[in-house]
Amino acid sequence: MADELHELTALAQWNLLQKGEVTPLELVEHYLGRIEALNPQVGAFVTVTPDAARERAAQVAASVPRTSPLWGLPFGDKDLWRRKDVPAGFGSRLLTGYVPDESDEIVLDLDAAGAVSLGKTGAPEFGLPAYTETLVAPPVRTPWDLTRGAGGSSGGAAAAVASGMLPFAPGSDGGGSIRIPAAACGVVGLKPSRGRVPSASGLESLGGLVVGGPIARTVEDAALLLDGMMARTNGRVDHRFATRAPGDDSAFLPAAVRGEGRYQLGVMTTSAWDLDYEITIDPDASAALDAAVDAFAALGHGIEQTALTSDPTYAPAFITIWKAGAARIPAEGDALNLLEPLTRWLVEQGRALGAAELSGALAALTAYERSLIRQLSSFDAVLTPALAMTPRPIGWYDAEDAERNFAQQVQYTPFTSMLNVSGLPAITLPVWQTSDGLPMGVQLIGRPGGEAALLALGAQLQRRIGWQHRRPPVW
Template identity: 45%
Template sequence: MRVGAAGYDGALSGQEAQGMELHEAGAVALRDLLAAGDLSARELARHYLDRIAERNPRLGSFVTVTAERALEEAAAVDQAFVRARHADHPLPRLHGLPLAWKDLLDVAGVPTTWGSAALASVPAAADDPLVASVRAQGAVGLGKTQVPEFGLTCHSENLVAPAARNPLDPSLSPGGSSGGSAAAVAAGLLPFAPGSDGGGSIRIPAAACGLVGLKPGLGAVPSDLSRGTEDAYGAPRLVVSGPLARTAADAALLMDALSGAAPGTEPHLDAASAATPAGGRTLRIGLSVRSPFEAHLPIELDPEARAALDAAVVLLERAGHRVEETDLRYDNRYHPAFRTVWTSALADLELPPGAEERLGPFARHFRARALARPKGQRLGAARLLAKIAGDCRIQWAQYDAVLTPALAQTPRPLGYFTAFDPEEDYRRQCQFTPYTSMVNVAGVPAVTVPTHRTAAGLSMGVQLIGRRGAEAELLGLAAELELAGN
């Protein structure tokens, strides 16, 4: 289905709109078409469902497609559009826009597998708070996307369904744990998608697939607070929800919805839309390739990761910012403390008899270690991680933002992690993604942005870490990088 130019004067116009496929238009442009009545929610849902039917068998991005339900939801959205127009009421923020949910989130009436063969796959009784919040804003859910078991790893391979593949090269992983969602957005099966990030699970697949991925600060998305700000042992709550999109503006539109921005306001989209190639403001940006893992593991940057970082420096300076190298230092005890906290939740799983044997090798290994871990060790790691979080925030706050690589290596082949024993698997994950988990520990926002395309057509990007509450500023920086690179 193509976008027609007649009568449309929004984000696309004239030759830009004429002949463009709907999935090429972007979420903001689609929102405007829907709001103008030039496109129905049902037409848009059908377009994306047709693309999913055609392309998903090769990509494995979706594990469940709820086509019939999606068309029913879209029809209800179209009926609501007619009522709103007659009553002169504003439309909800995400009116008619399609998206999908990670298979870690409950959607009423749809099975949640958690990517695990150890759990019974039964329809959920109620929506997760995030799902309920986003659906209330007019979004249309198309299904569930692929994840690693329990969202634990930086790839999206499990024993439940075919692995998600990277649209830029299907022999490679799209990353994880929001890998199925990232693959779907990058392949044009969705305009954008909400993800979750407990150690890089939005930013890693965004970087691997050439997308913008925002990890908000802890508490920036109200529905995340239903899980609290600390775990039962006092460690910082690591997992937050955020957007994956092809552009900063599209990510900002979804972030406005996730954050519960006041009706009639678009603080994140305004920040992204106001960006210019030289924004007229000068930010002090600290550059660092130091990782808190390097005290225990060799961390080496691929030449392509270095090229992405160098390109970002040029683009940021072209946009008028000052980039300077930093002398950041990380506590040498970070790695064992993070590993303890990250895997300890596996001990809390309530598994039915015999289910232990159906766990994947990684989850089974680290669950056994978690169950054998003394409570005092878990408490000590939690306290240490809380201290390290404060140290990170103090150091990073010297700058308006901190620039790091997004990934240390190019996207990895399928099986690169899972072909090895769990300890080697874990080590390789840390070396692939040595810059993301520390941001979750600190509870601050960060965004990954593509800045470099390899000779093989792969995307490499960078991460910008902000202060608490700087989500809109980071999306503005991401938009500036996009503009400076054009």
């Protein structure tokens, strides 16, 4: 049994823990062994904390209520989050040697849910790019092809899950940063509705873009982790920011396990970037979309083609907010030279913005949020490609020309950022493999607060396609 624990779903592992057939320490030791064996190839973890993980596992077994939603399950903190006494590099030379003396709220919530951190999963510099290749660590690679990147910014989290170094992992998503790497690594990634996860709600971020959510191999495991992430704030039940219907305190795991319902689905290949960038959908991305459409049609769902109305305000407004978000990076004077070229350009551009330009961009994105929700309102969910291209080769992005770099990111993943702007939930599902074994996925966009429908649809598709049984070459 011990040699096969990583083959089990997170939910199956949780059940073993509940029955006492496996202890938190045994599970931690198993995954630490996996990390030691596989991380040198994949680069998913930038920091591993074995002693702290063993101590935490013993503490969970001794004093954390077994009813805690993530009791005894291992995970990794994204390296954009602070955990007390653990290095927090934020993917940057700027913060080399930084060890925080307090933990972020999302970290405390995961602890309160009974989970056990094994260390830090890799992220690009300050989480800005859609790929995880930095100057401070080896690139994070998809375990399906080590010449290709895992995506970003939650690239380390997705690669760790896909290679069996973790049963699941939390991430954050400000423009696709959960869904992009999940698609590139052949796993499930869920961006919740704005406000769904109290300690990673998005309400405190510029434009309300950045929310926390789960990455997992199965839809059920994603729901399990989501329930754990939103269940508590520092050990107390807190639904101040929850978007669920009043009086509805049910968890999402039942919806994912049951996978019930028939829905009206839109199918869309347009994006918010189409006016400003040349977007070409790779045949493998189209094949993945077709496979999902055929499967949903066979399951009895209504299918209807749809398209977005072009909006010339979106691209300049989003780019302005992207720059403005970098302006607060704590680099001054000579310290700016420690930043990567893309990040430095963003910082300098962001600091040059005026108040009128920033407020105008925020107003434009608020108007776009309303427009997008209205355009999609006749559907229970809308299906798009997850990525427009196959996972990108390591070194594919232009490291020096920031504007070209941004264009490359848009062309790779045009379908994600508009959901951060609108606050809508979205899930990526690994429905397809190319002829050379690369994962390709689709994205389902939900109604406001519509995670349950996305999980139910995902569970139906998972049962029909069976992606949870696939294993990458690095496993």
